[in-house]
Amino acid sequence: MKLLGFIIVCLTGTFLLYGTSDLPDWGDPNSPASLHLSNHYIEKAVAETEVPNLVTAVLADYRGFDTMFETAVVFTAGLACFLLLRDFKPKEDRYYRHVPTGVVLHFKDKARQLRVGTEFEAVDKDWVPSDMVIKTVCRILIPFIQIYALYVVAHGDFSPGGGFQGGVIFGSSFILLAISYNLKTLMKRVSEKFLGIFSAVGVLIYVGIGAIAMVMGGNFLDYSTLAPLLPVNPGHIRALGMLGVEIGVGIAVMAVMAIIYINIVSQGRHDEGL
Amino acid sequence: MLWPIDLIVLTFVIVTAVAAISVRDLLGTAILFSVYSFMMCLLWAVMGAVDVAFTEASVGAGVSTVFFVAAVFSTSRRTKD
């Protein structure tokens, strides 16, 4: 297998190298790729959409249809993790810790249960005492991460960033909560239902804006037809439409990142994990 | 002149890529992979693709690594090659 792999790799590599012989030089301003479509985008996009970040303008407007499916791909990944890993059977082994003494009790019998309260708390199998420094720092950090994520989503029109990046950052704030405390703390704050609904709602916002444009008499995703609905300057309507879809993307991505992490780390049981 | 920086970072990228697939510990692979992604993100930032670099920094070096560590946590660190 190693030899076969090596031969295949060498053949493919040579073939690709042959293809590069005819490519325009790296950084050549006159290569066809930099002339045909790109010039139109660079010169006209601001006038047509009022969005200075060209990447956002092309991503969410000219090629907004691609981005809609990209969001659908993300949703599919979350759905896949749910479908493949989710395990609704509760675990047979349960661990409880007696808070005043620190003794950990291990229950193998399914029928026996302890009431979780001030005296006992349910803990993971590999329980380690929580670290005060980490907990405190993360508790302070998480709101700032979330604010930053919102900034990235909202400011995607003017600076690098957008729905996807903001959504990932927002999702990672959930993951940070799960890592610094434990998975149960996260699941108490954001339930599975919440994440499931948000992942679908995010994409629905995107598709919905497109569909509304269609109902208003334009083509699918044509934001300019939304102008009668919103009390803004008609020239700015495309930028606003883009903001709308970016928010949708952000919501979907946030939820899906959390779903993937939770399912992988707890092997679908949603009880304990990293 | 941009190309010397570009070349140096590219070399780093290739070194980390080889290291990531040859180290005999999956947790090590995860960390090297994260370094690889970050180098890649640097390279793209050098080439002016700021949005792509931002995405790669948050996805490739950030969330992917967390998924990776989570998967290693719920499977095993052991690898034969």
Add this chain to the structure above:
Amino acid sequence: MNNYPAILIIAPLLGAFFAGLAAWIQERLSYPLALISLALSTFASVNVLMEVIANGTVHYRMAGWAPPMGIEYRIDLLNAMVLVLVSSIAFLNLLASYQNVEQETHDRAASFYVAYLLFVVGLLGVVATGDLFNLYVLIEITSLTSYTLVALGDRDRAPLASLNYLFIGVIGASFYLLGVGYIYIITGSLNMVDVAGILPNLPGSSTVLVGFILCLLGVWIKMALFPLHVWLPNGYTYAPTAFSRVVAPLMTKVMVYVMIRLMITVFGLEYIFVTLHLSEAVVWLGTIAIVFGGIMALAQKNLKKMLSYIIVCEIGYMVGGAWLGNELGMTGAILHIVNDALMTFALFLALGNIVYKIKDVDYSNLSGLFGKMPWTMAGFVLAAFSIIGVPPTCGFFSKWYLILGAFEAGAYHFAAALLISSLICAVLFFKVFEICFFAPEGNGLSHDNSHGHGDPVIVMDEAPVASLVTLGIVSLALILVGVYSGTIVNTIILPFLR
């Protein structure tokens, strides 16, 4: 300006997310929602076909931008036909498979429907789009959902089969993406028609050649052409029935469509057959695929796996036919997309009914099936005849065009392979019929006749009615498409090719 080309895609997409949301309220709501959205999609695609036949190619600008800047859906006769095929098969399969889904994925049926709809959205988009990069994104949606759905099948083997499928599928999609990159760097455009307009100005460019071959390799991996087919048999065998019923007829056929689209619309037949000298080699590849698929199918002892190898064999027909380099061969290949999708669908529908009653479809378990499930087996026999190529059924006509094309191109080995494969299929299916019909139940050594009374009375135990009705519709379609194949060729395929 009507919006049917958009509704075609958007209906199942919206349906998927509404079905997903509805599942959190009431799990039973998601099935009717899925069904309605697919019905809507079928309705829209039929309308688009009517319009294309009446008024010529339909252009639909997504987001209202003119083609090279924005993404355009460009639906001509070929797309419109394949769109109707895809949406109707997806709809009929969902209609037929309610019980199968309940049986195999009982506690997560709602999510199954969502993934299923997204899969169909991907296929429809792949067929409708006129943009090279959009095609990649849609291929990825299709692939990602099919990895997931394949993994839901057989508890032991499906995840591994799916992971292998994923690795190979990612290589295929990445090759395609790389090929698009090569084309983009040299032309600066992503719109198919626009690229086709620029490419003739770049004669003898090695970048175009590499880009073309990379795209082709990617598509071949996705359609499982012979040396690249390793993911297919396991993947389709261990997938859940409701999904293998739709992925087997559609996935490979849609990829064949993509190949023909790339050949005709993007690179142009002149470039492929006059400038490049690949057609001979590819026809040989098709020939080998046919023979190899047939022989491997003969060696199988499991009905589902046998049918999976027949798919590998059928891909050889279409690839070989498309690369013969003449109109007859191309006509045969395009007609075979329709016919093969219908035949495979009928076979897998019947197979799904059998699996619903007998879990394990090894040959040893099949005895006495004709008595037990007469209607299912009737459909199975008809589909098998069509695969073999018996005249009134549609399989005969596309094979006829392919053989004529092979003779015209002087590719006698391809014609011989077509005939041999018919022979192999005949042997194969009659073996199955013999097992199902003649061997009485409980006589094989593998059976441990534990119920004691060995009386030969076979109780009729048929599959759900919805499945049978669908099988009936598809069987009828097999004959109707066969009878009217001349009309299809004259109104759709020949005008498209000229």
Add this chain to the structure above:
Amino acid sequence: MTEIISLVVAKYNYWLYIVLMMIGLYAMIAKNNLIKKLVGMNIFQTAIILFYVSIGYKTGATIPIIKNAHGSHGAEAAVIHAAEYINPLPHVLMLTAIVVSVATFGVAMALCVRIYQRYQTLEEDELRMRLSEK
């Protein structure tokens, strides 16, 4: 000598992307551990992204965010020269490709966890042995 240097400068980005891609492809074909294969897959995909980003680069141009787009509301006061900005289209395509690759990565990870739950191993040869046992 200077010719060679200019050739290298013009093309090394494309050559090194091929090297990187082949490292990934080799890992996907020849490595035994499934997660190692996954890493190979990701390297393979990022190499393609590197190729696209290299397409977009233009010497002497800046990042594709228009300066002073809102400063001069005198309409066409500031004329935008295409040569001053990097081509945004490959960046857009690659944002999509990165998203697709992370989605694939997540699904593949889920599959790996599922396989490990069933077979307690991720080594391909051991898996093959376990499958042929049954």
